[in-house]
Amino acid sequence: MSLDLTLDGQVVPFQEGETLYEVASRHGDKIPTLCYDKRLDPLGACRLCVVEVEGANGPLASCTTPARAGMAVRTVTEDLERHRKTLVDLVLSENPKGAEIDPLRGLASQELAQLSVRYGSDGTRFAGATSGHSRFDDPNPMILRDYDNCISCYRCVRVCAEQEGDYAISITGRGFGTQISAEFDVDLEDSDCTFCGQCIQTCPTGALGDLRALQHADLPEPITATRSICPYCGVGCSLDLLTKGETLVGVQPAMDGPANEGALCIKGQFAWEWVQHPDRLTEPLVRKDGELVPATWEEALDRAAAGFAQAGAEHGRRSVYAVASGRAPHESAYSVQKFIRVNFGTNQIDNCSRA
């Protein structure tokens, strides 16, 4: 049996178990949200996604309201938009800097900034006290904890518990004084945090930010995102490599990555600085009289080929074994196994990040 409801005057089908927000999103409605992350149990905190349902006693949060056959739902009315503006004004009144956040802070970091444009909010209406206590003193080199921009949507706490299973941070205090902290407010490195960075990427205001990426905040070029697959293990997490000009400036997980749905681990998220490290080899080196000295590609390849040939001739084809680095591009890893299999007829290959 097909199930239908009326959404802004149009009859639309839905599946049993879907929420009104899910139905509306599938039909292209841009219902504003701040506490919503489709991977997490809906919390119903921000109340921006409220809709009017005929017969209901007041607006309902669409993210927590199950769709029912025959419902008549309106997602945009003058009254709803007035409430949404009041809400965004209230949020901005507490986080006046929320409208100007560097996108390098995280994947979702522009959500509040975009709503401030949509609702013409600049933080002046309802001005008053602010609540966040930033932890700029947390010495960890990866996660910026700028709680001055925190809006208490708890997406970080929820992603940490529900997706990563770390339960490293939680909600402390009450009401306007609510803060996000690890147990006893310890630094993250003393908590159960595994620095997966998922909290950064789901934060809708950039209160949590990617400190490594932010080192490149001052580069003037626009950010370009290039889709790739994390090379560090066999899971195959999709991610976007962020570049400014020729400089790699960060990594963000792909929400539509089939293997990871927006998740990464500490390595995929933060271990990319070596790409531009000054210690990296930039030209072939060969050993002469015990010293590594620059050489031409031709000379280096000849020396390597001779070495492989000699090993094979003296000790047989099983004397050679190749380990590819997790930091090498996928194409290089592919070439290494091809080289061993074709040249030596063995499967003596491995990768340091085999998982």
Place this chain on the structure above:
Amino acid sequence: MPASPTDEQLIKRWQDEPAPVLPLLHAFNERDGHISREGLEAISAGLRIPLANLHGSVTFYHHISGEPESRDRPRVCMGPICRLNGSEQLLHDLEGAEPMACAGRCDDPIPVLQADRALVGLSGDKLQQAPSPLPPLNPGGLEECCLASVREPDRATCSGYMRTGGYAALAKAREMEPEEILQVLEDSGLAGRGGAGFPTATKWRAVRDAQGGPKTLVCNADEGEPGCFKDRVLLDHDPHAILEGMAIAGLATGAARGFIYLRYEYPQTLAILERALEEAKEHLDGFEFCVRRGAGAYICGEETSLLNSLEGEHPFPRNRPPFPVTHGFEQTPTVVNNVETLASVAPILARGAEWYAGLGLGEHRGTKLISLSGDVLRPGNYEVPMGFPLKTLLFDWAGVPEGRKVQAVTMAGLSGGFLGAADLDVTLDEACLRAKGSFLGAGGIMVFDDRRDMFEIARQSMEFFASEACGKCFPCRIGTERLTERLSEPSGALAPEAWTEEVRAIGYTMIELSACGLGKSAPLITESLLRLFPEEVSAKLEAR
């Protein structure tokens, strides 16, 4: 003096009990005088609860803390009525004292809580332990339900209870089919007396018919609404009536286990309940009771927040649906009933549905306890017929001081906002009060005569809501703060018209969009202030 128990002993004592988190926290708090870091780590390991979550929950509650020696610090009631009686001075005078939200003794101020001692007195040298005041005799001579036997001597003991007809209804219920019990309740018209007014029989039936189990019953004794002290008098003076009501509810719903979630501020009630349970064991056979002491959080009076608190989760209210009747305590079908509702059950079963229904006036059925306090001559709990005229209660029963005029009364404690002098011609029932933009709720009414600064009372009220807001939903978390700021000091738009526009806009969105009753009702304070006292508001703003 026995050696204090070890971590392991305490954990072993509680780890296999239902809802062990709160009692374990209290046990460590009692042993150490605070919740120490090591203690919390032991509880986390013992109950396998993430440490960060446990720490977060501890910081949520008023009365437990990681600060050394915090348990024994005196707490002084800052409810509106106690402030009128000088509680701010008392707070100042008592060394190391902390303010606490209304502690439910507005008829006999000022309560001071110190560890497990509930003291009362108007100044530091007069503080003493004293039983909760008994309700005044019904001035109209009207028939009562919950309070009918509460003034009987020894009613709180099992023998005294038996002597005045106690446990007869339970014996009768044991001979009845669950459906018969439900039918009596349904015919009586008994509805939730905590404020929601949901038909009790419908709730019970939903749990009886719900899939899964075990089924659970919860008595909501987390009476935190300022100006409400009715549950306290019932529990202190008629505890067996609540136990009997719960046991009957167990028979009707199929629940074999019941929690009593008691607010932290009633330690003497805890002792009374424990004694009553001990004495009544043989009568209550087949039904397991677990008393759980809250830790100081108004929001835990909200039933889903209460359930999260019982489970040791962060005490935010839950989203509904699903409702507790299908997904309550640990996701099992759960009845959550107010103390007064449960106290009404045995009399209804004993005397019949028609009797109870007939106690109401006109089309209204049954009675309601009203906690009346403030500027009246005889404050206290009154049981009135549903639909009873407020003016009769106020002027004929309780009486107002000579030469004074009632300026405003609150409804539903603080949650219903103010009714002004011109609004007093109402009857005490939801239909009438909702038509006035207020509601009866749990039945707390605070009276303020013409000496009182209503702007200041409104400020205190909003400060209470801001202090008790849980922090989950945006309109309430930020809105209660902004409204408190606007009532407290020059902030936001300053010109009276713009100020009013801001206060109204925030309130409107809070009422419509907040996730639970706290945020939906807090703005009734500012709305009614603006409606009833526009000139006082303007004068106040202009004087700033």
